[in-house]
Amino acid sequence: MDNKIVTLWENDTNNSATQDNLDYEMDTNSDSAQNNGNGKSAVRIPVAVRVQHASKTYGAGPEVLKNLSMTIEKGTIYSLLGSSGCGKTTLLSCIVGIRKLDSGEISVFGGEPGSRESGIPGKRVGFMPQENSLYNDFSINESMQYFAALYDMSGHDLRESRDFLVKFLDLPDPERSIGTLSGGQKRRVSLALSLIHSPELLILDPTVGIDPLLRENIWNHLLSLVAKKNTTVIITTHYTEEARPSNKIGLMRGGRLITESSPQELLAQHETNSLENIVLKLCKNDSMDIDNPHVQNRRISAIATITSIGKITYRKFSSAGSIQYKPYESTTSFQRIKALVGKNYVVMTRNLILLLFMMIVPATQVLVICLAIGNDPKPMWMGVVNHELNYTSCPILDPASKQGEGCDVENLSCKFLAEIPTDTIYLRDYATDELARDAVKAGKVWGFFTFPKNWSDNLYERASAAGTIENETLRGSYVKMEMDYSNKQISYAIKSEIYDAFEIFLKDVLVKCGFYEGLAESPIQYVDPVYGTDDTDFKEFISPGVLVAIMLFFPLCSTAVSYIWDKKQGTLERSMVAGVQSWEIMASLLLTEGVVVVIQCIFSFSIILYLFNIEILGSTSLAVGITLLMGLGGVSMGQC
């Protein structure tokens, strides 16, 4: 750095549309140096990546990047060395714009990552992450097509690039599924995906898992990319000697950059021919220095000096001296969403059984719930202890005997029991209350009636001589019911059936005996319902709630699972580096999962309307619209 003057050139505002925002370094040592006006000769070297005073911490953990500054010139290879955990991946993820620094600045191609000027994330960068980050269900070809679509490559460019990479990286048949490849083959596919669009900035982290011969080829290819296309390469590697052909080596330790120099300078400075030994020596020295406050103070002041030199010598860029660059054209959201929709389609259709399952699950749930808990419970067993008949069975339980003519008030208990619907409540006689109670305890019946002796006479007297009736007669007209209330739904259903049966029976007796039938009715009168019918069954009540809950829940689960899976296998990160934004992922999912939601709606409504004949009393389109919105809401929530 000593023989360089750091210079930041400002854009000519008039020409800003046609210029890259690159900043430049002045190399005063170059043979082709020009006079820069202050007596020093200099060549302007465009800077691709500049990191200044970068600091980063994950949550409450220790500082991962500590006041780190580095400069990577355009059209060079920069090898980032350092032991495991020193912060290389963290630094690279900040450079490609998928993580943010806590403090400090990063500029890539003259702009902050994530800004329009830098074009990062986007097609300007090719990123090979530490993990393979591949869709295992995809073939090599499909993976290439997906990224080519994200970069808006033409079919011709894609074919050309694919054919070259398959040959150069010795990839297997492009139609082979990635899940069937070996670890080394997957690494090569991962590398191919980062190279497919010939990016200006190539970030490789790292190249382990690739055999030495191929690694040599890759380095040769990187050198030719730099020479022919002026590509900038940042590569992390644990093979120190491999970094020899690079233009600059940055050695990181504990989140700091302890050396940044060309391999030749390092070798000359340390008078050795082994980069490995130099790195070991520097790391050892750093370990000793770290406990020495004087050295640390010297380092801090050295960083401050470099920074202040940078500040003093930054000067404005004049258009007269500018290099004209083509304006950077980013892919549009429409192109990226189109690529994502295509990718989602392939993911979905790869497992057709699962897709079909997802489509019919809500309808199946509605069906099962309506069948299992939507119907009125039956049969429900009830016991009868009839003191009126001396504990014997009713002779007139036969429905035909209900039709007796005239005012016959004999054995009214049997007439009442005959009114109880035989399809829902089954009756069983018991000789005593104790036996019937034991049957309730044993779960054989849900409860039992006890008719007192002379119940028929007392009931008739109660009905005909109200007002003058004696307490004893009144008590003798009661039918006692002892119930098992452990199942609320069944006990309510039994109560309701018994009340209805009793009203019908009593009306019949009163009419036949010349009394006004209304006396049998409750003073509370239920008139025509506003909504529904007075015999609405449970499935009509439960099905709308069940449907919307399922329509929210299933798309939510399916989207969340695919999002988490995408994140876990690193493909989400890779897509983000290719320029995909969160809202674009959501939009693409709404488009693809939306189709599934529509089919789920069609199946579910068919079951409700045609199988169970449940009527929609309001607007059908509103009901369908709300259900669809719940499904799409589930898709959106699954991503949050």
Ligand SMILES: Nc1ncnc2c1ncn2[C@@H]1O[C@H](COP(=O)(O)OP(=O)(O)OP(=O)(O)O)[C@@H](O)[C@H]1O
């Ligand atoms: N998402 C995260 N949350 C918390 N800590 C993290 C996270 N990612 C990385 N770290 C921590 O930050 C430190 C630096 O990790 P990083 O992956 O940047 O190191 P590295 O130099 O790339 O290591 P390697 O060479 O093994 O890949 C490590 O201590 C790591 O445990």
